[in-house]
Amino acid sequence: MSDDWDVVVIGGGGAGLAAAVSAAERGASVLLFESETELGGSTQLSAGMFTAAGTSVQAELGISDSAEKFFQHYMDLNQWQLNPGLIGAFCANAGPTLEWLIGLGVEVPARVSGNAHMPGLCQAGVEDVWRGHVPKDQGYGVVQVLAKAARSRGVEVVLNTRVERLITKDGRVAGVVADGIEVPAGAVVVASGGFARDEDLLARYYPAALRAGADLFVVAADGSRGDHIRFGEQVGAGVAGQGWGLLLPTAYFQRLHHWQSGFPPKSRVYVNGQGRRFMDEDASYAVSSGIIDAQGGTVWAVFDERARRTLPPGYAHWNADVVSAEAQAGRTLRANSIEELAGKAGVPADALVATIRRWNEQLPHGHDADFLRHRTLANKGSADNPDPIGEAPFYAARLLPAELVCTHAGLEIDGRAAVRDGRGEVIPGLFAAGEAGAGVLGQRYVGGGNAVANALTMGRTAGQNAAERVL
Numbered sequence: 001m002s003d004d005w006d007v008v009v010i011g012g013g014g015a016g017l018a019a020a021v022s023a024a025e026r027g028a029s030v031l032l033f034e035s036e037t038e039l040g041g042s043t044q045l046s047a048g049m050f051t052a053a054g055t056s057v058q059a060e061l062g063i064s065d066s067a068e069k070f071f072q073h074y075m076d077l078n079q080w081q082l083n084p085g086l087i088g089a090f091c092a093n094a095g096p097t098l099e100w101l102i103g104l105g106v107e108v109p110a111r112v113s114g115n116a117h118m119p120g121l122c123q124a125g126v127e128d129v130w131r132g133h134v135p136k137d138q139g140y141g142v143v144q145v146l147a148k149a150a151r152s153r154g155v156e157v158v159l160n161t162r163v164e165r166l167i168t169k170d171g172r173v174a175g176v177v178a179d180g181i182e183v184p185a186g187a188v189v190v191a192s193g194g195f196a197r198d199e200d201l202l203a204r205y206y207p208a209a210l211r212a213g214a215d216l217f218v219v220a221a222d223g224s225r226g227d228h229i230r231f232g233e234q235v236g237a238g239v240a241g242q243g244w245g246l247l248l249p250t251a252y253f254q255r256l257h258h259w260q261s262g263f264p265p266k267s268r269v270y271v272n273g274q275g276r277r278f279m280d281e282d283a284s285y286a287v288s289s290g291i292i293d294a295q296g297g298t299v300w301a302v303f304d305e306r307a308r309r310t311l312p313p314g315y316a317h318w319n320a321d322v323v324s325a326e327a328q329a330g331r332t333l334r335a336n337s338i339e340e341l342a343g344k345a346g347v348p349a350d351a352l353v354a355t356i357r358r359w360n361e362q363l364p365h366g367h368d369a370d371f372l373r374h375r376t377l378a379n380k381g382s383a384d385n386p387d388p389i390g391e392a393p394f395y396a397a398r399l400l401p402a403e404l405v406c407t408h409a410g411l412e413i414d415g416r417a418a419v420r421d422g423r424g425e426v427i428p429g430l431f432a433a434g435e436a437g438a439g440v441l442g443q444r445y446v447g448g449g450n451a452v453a454n455a456l457t458m459g460r461t462a463g464q465n466a467a468e469r470v471l
């Protein structure tokens with residue numbers, strides 16, 4: 001190992017790998033520290049979907065899009081509470097970053113995809129232009145391509161080593177300390193992930209996650225311990241994104257990412273404490289958690305015996321036997337009539353009966369005048385209409401935002417991924433990206449692929465600018 005490095009990268013997930021490869025491409029010597037025993041971080045656990053505009057994949061499918069349209073949608077969805085300069089830079093660089101990944105070997109076929117697990121282009125959120133680029137082999141495949149690129153470009157990787165602190169010299173960040181050893185560097189990129197695994201930091205920076213109580217479960221990587229916050233405190237870095245993160249709606253009994261836990265039945269209706277339907281049950285998680293939170297109380301997923309019985313096998317939680325066992329234990333409500341189910345759920349029986357009747361009059365016939373769910377189902381490639389909800393017994397499972405995917409509070413960065421201090425001034429020699437570099441992931445998650453696009457785009461930006469600083 002060299003005594004001096006041009007760039008040291010902290011973290012070997014998507015952001016860190018993108019930074020390391022990009023810095024090495026510019027001719028920098030790069031050392032990457034990863035706290036866990038393998039590379040990949042949360043990116044490796046994800047679907048790998050990448051949100052971008054104006055791409056070759058879109059063009060091949062005849063879709064006209066641009067970074068400017070992406071920017072407008074992104075800012076509007078987040079009520080313009082994000083820094084326009086940073087978001088403008090992200091939206092402008094996301095498309096080129098996707099092309100860079102494709103050039104490295106990531107495969108995104110030019111075909112329509114119905115979901116986050118089918119390679120191609122899908123509807124990622126609530127956008128009118130499809131921007132969700134799903135790669136072959138998911139997040140694992142993206143990580144493998146980047147890891148191979150890092151090796152071929154001479155990046156030195158040190159696994160199972162957690163960086164302890166930053167080194168400062170003459171008003172700039174000048175390296176890190178790892179395993180008690182000082183490692184000098186011309187620039188440092190912090191890409192250590194979020195803090196979803198640290199309850200104290202959640203209480204401080206994202207307390208909404210803790211409202212889920214015992215139902216909360218975390219799907220972020222084990223290394224998501226908030227090291228970036230601690231590094232920032234050492235150098236007086238500003239913090240952006242406080243109070244923001246991504247919680248996905250789940251049934252109370254789920255404990256794994258949905259592609260392991262499974263999916264609720266198509267024939268289901270979500271009702272609030274008034275026994276009324278209030279949303280498209282397949283609405284994007286860009287907005288669904290906010291819709292559920294706005295109900296101000298318990299929300300139920302209501303379905304029938306046919307829906308339970310026909311749940312596909314092989315999933316850990318949404319399967320026929322688990323639902324039956326939860327009902328037997330009294331945790332999922334079960335009743336022989338809608339009126340009885342309403343009584344158990346504490347909702348008005350006449351309202352729930354009317355809700356189910358109206359749902360049955362519409363969705364099984366291919367239309368949904370109230371919430372337009374037929375459009376969402378079509379965009380997901382679902383050709384068959386839902387079955388009616390009518391076969392006793394009936395079930396109601398408590399639904400809430402409880403799957404913690406990522407946290408959005410971190411070191412404040414600008415469009416170059418340079419970290420700013422509490423005054424808004426750039427801290428020389430320090431860059432950040434991914435969940436560690438905050439300001440791109442906002443109050444509203446724009447849709448599937450937002451976090452991966454942020455990690456890889458701003459990681460690439462950080463690596464390029466860190467190398468430029470020292471070369």
